Amino acid sequence: MRFLFLFFIVCPAIEIGIFLLSGKLIGIFPTVLLMILTGAIGAIVAKKQGVEVYYRVQRELQYGKMPGEAILDGLCIFIGGLLLMLPGFLSDLAGACLLIPFTRSWCKPLLFKWLRGMSKNKRIIIK
Template sequence: MLALFVLYVVVEVAALVAVGSALGVLWTVVLLIGGSLIGSLLVRSQGRRVLDGLRRASRGERSAGGAVADGALFAAGSVAMFVPGLVTTVIGLLLLIPPTRWLLRPAVVWGAARWLPQVATATQRMRPTVIDGEIVVDRAAPADSASSAAGSTPVLEGQVIEVDRADRPAGDFRKPHR
């Protein structure tokens, strides 16, 4: 992480020196301020556009993958706009304008399709075991403190449909499900 930060500082300083020597210090400052102002306007206008695209995707009027990819590219561009420096400002501006997002959208969708199955596999272990069943009142069992008013004990009857946990084989009812 430290190496990445050092690389960022070196690239930004080199860009400022190169632009400053080519255009002059005053024009470099004007370029930085102008880029920030344009970026602020783009964040506002394109943010509305991206949110509208996400709303349309939720209604089924647009592909969800494209809307989410636009949102991710917009978010990356917005963050880049607030990181100080000439190179990050240029990257942020490029990610905020629609033609660049249209060009990068397929790459983002492709990358997400490759990455998300790994995330889904990793999080699948965190899902609880679902048992389809119903509560049946057992009138013959002695009453406990929770159901003493009714005079009966609730009993869960059901069948395990699918167990996806590696620590317990399917049909093993001896371990409590708590």
């Protein structure tokens, strides 16, 4: 419940405050242009990396290996692309962290731990 409160109330309020500050510092037009630019770049990068992960999953399946790491990469890329397409500087920062392979390697263990916890609580079933 706390997570939903943060996600739906606190994060948008912070984003609005950053928008107002950015509009005051660099102007309205550059702020809007920056939001459009980060959304477009996010979509392009997510698509490129998503295709690479898709082929990596196929390769690993052909060799009889479980593509667990590649699937986690794909999930991070998907979430990162969505966050970059949302308007906001904090969501852009979080999305960029999930799209950059170096920082994504820090986020994947947290995502794996969260998915493992959901599996143990029988919220999702991993076979």
